[in-house]
Amino acid sequence: MPTPRDRWDRAKSHTVRVILEHALLSVTPDRVAEFESAFGQAESIISSMPGFRRLQLSRGHERPNVYLLLVEWDELEDHTEGFRQSSGYQQWKDLLHHFYDPFPVVEHYTPLDVSAL
Structure with missing residues (x-):
């Protein structure tokens, strides 16, 4: 019977090479449109x-x-460095950040191939 460690090692070897950024955006209710x-x-x-x-x-x-x-994203750095340090990010902020209350927490995930677990 596989141990938890065996399952973890197998899961790591079957990860999909992509970074998934996740954010819950709470928008001021009267500004949704x-x-x-x-x-x-x-x-x-x-x-x-x-x-x-x-x-x-x-x-x-x-x-x-x-x-x-x-x-x-292809890589974590594409978001945390490439996008966040670009002039485009300033435009993104100007367009969107004033709608949030509270400001969102952004987290990154690596999807697993669950069929291989």
């Missing part, structure tokens, strides 16, 4: 960045002013 319009503009900024793969923005059912942002 304005935020969605601004995000439409901001999407073209982030999608032009080196290492960007794709993004998904989803609106909450229970809390319609809360959005789940998922962004796929």
